[in-house]
Amino acid sequence: MKALPIRLDLDFVSENPSDDQPLAPEIPDDVWEQFTRDTARNTSAPKEPSARARMVTERLRQQEARGESPPGWRTGPAVSNGRVARRRKLWAVLGVPVAAAVAVVALKPTLLPGDPFGTDETGAAASPLPAETAAPTAAPGASDPGTPTLDKPFAGSPALRWADGEAGIVLPEAKAVGSVTEERVRQALKLTKKLLVGANLDPKTVRGARPEAALSLLDPKQPELLDELDTALRSPSAKHDPVTLFSRFDPDEVRPAGDVIKTRGHMTFKKGSHGGVAVRADYTFVYPVVRADGPVEVTRTIVRRVLDVELADPAQYEVTRGRLLLLEYDQEIGNSSCDVHDGYLHPEFPSSEPTDAPPSGPTTDPYDRSKDLDRDPDECGTVSRT
Template identity: 65%
Template sequence: MSEDPKIPDDVWEQFARDTERDIRNSAPKEPSARAREVAERLRRQDERGERPEGWRSPPTRQRKSRRGLWGALGVALAIVVAVVAVKPSLVPGDLFGGGSAEADASPLPLETAAPTAAPSAEASQIPTLDDPFAGSPAKRWADGAAGIVVPKAKAVGGQSEAKVAQALELTRKLLVESNLDPQTLRGARPTAALDVLDPLQKDVRGLLETALRKPDKDHDPLWMFSRFDPAEVRPVGDVVKTRGRMTFKAGDHASVEVHADYTFVYPVVQTNGSTEVTRTIIRRVLDVEISDPAKYQVTPGKLTVVKWDQDINNSACDVYDGYLHPSFASAESEGPDPTGPTTDPYDRSETLDPNRDEACGTVSRV
């Protein structure tokens, strides 16, 4: 193998002279008397609010990040640029941050544990028909049923792995049919969701049947189902954003108990021809189980509801007609004025406190 050719001395000397000249030229210089005079006049005009029309200062962030840096690194950077031009693979990463926007918009990994804080604030953007999740942390969440992933089943509570898998899949079906099915969202009877529930559990199945038939404060279908009045609003597009997790354990009734905790984000628009988009955010927490029919009076292959809870945001309070009624900035909202606390509907870091203030509150963002 031949050795690298030796660089002639005169080339090195020329390089040294050029480098010294470049460093001298890039060093800070004392402004001339004329420059100082102009700068002082502009400063006085600025203090009096008299800057000439069209004057624009460069962004402060850019001034601070670049001032004093390029002069010191000018020569070295010139050499690096030359090397990169010949072989870009020698420099790791993206020098110009070209991939940062894609990273910001990339889908979040599935939630496997409770987050430690609320999602960070998003840039203020107005949702539109073309981009209904603009300005929302849900933009990076999964689309619909893709966000409801069952964990790997294993035998617990005297139930086989197959029974546990059945309980998980039935829970997933209940969530999908109750919160994502297009017909359910448009106010239709959620027949497929009801069919998952044990008809022998009268206090739940019977309550929901009554709520769908004749809703009131004590029989509210929104406790389980997400439903909008089709005469009032319609969904924007066919995507509902979903985020949450599902776990299971041995139950108290020779059973497997499944715990589900999911938040659903619904973009909607009024049916009056307006193009204003708003979002309703619902967090649902649900515990269900499949018990051993040899020991308990249950219907095989059906879910028994242990408990449920929900946190509904951006929907009229104290309206019990069986539908969600989102608030729009351009329209007068239904129900009383909010008096409760302000909450972040995207914050999944805390459990839903069963003793929380039930007064109608406000949301920090939608």
């Protein structure tokens, strides 16, 4: 039975007692004994009831004598109130840990399963991949569905977890190769990275300008190579197309969707054939773009490049110190018109009607870095995703 003070219900008391309900001068012995027994169950010491409490007690005693006792008097609380009491006790027990959990969730809401607050935005919560140190054994798995936008240009792409720009070109640890010192190997790796950046990540190059930074790294004592590249940049054609080495977009047609180009790949090195160190670079670059004019629709072009360069020994060969010999280069371009050779990449947008010739080659995954580039250069295939 609950202690009497908790069960008092003032609805049974008139604010202005009538004359036929006089205030009892004292509490009858049986009521006082009951009050004492009930109060003894509380942890606090019993106190003499106030005049108002005595009035209520006498009123209840008289109602009981007439058989008009209200519910709960001497019979304990109603069951519904018991459930409320249990809930309050449960909250008292759980209050501290729940409050601590609320504080933790407030600081890091992603700890809750299912992301109930919608904080897991595509491209924001995806954990970055570790740096690639060798060719993967398979293509990346399917990505979460998503349509690229200006705010999330890599939504729905495996490149979402790739590194941004230069951060994706991680150099291997330099080690001496034969008679080539560790320092020379390190220099060759750094020059190769600069060549990749100048040819594929430099904002001026990507926006269609002449790739001066990349050209300045090539040995001028390769006159035929530089002449061919100069011809390609000045008068592009199917035979001399600069996009085979440089990633360039027509600024009158498209512009970058943001400042980020996703990059993934790796380098290897070995003793070269010109007394120096030979470096092979295999990297893929993903470019989100929008139309220069018209609807704001984002698409992506994916370019994979494989370069073989060497930092030759100037003591043995007639080469320029600190410049690279470009021995071979190859590329695979996904989502760019095949039959246009004006020196630029021409991405196609989902809403556009195809303008080039029907595909003559197989369907390929431009994100698959596990395969060698052994395609027929005259084939124009399709890509399975962008």
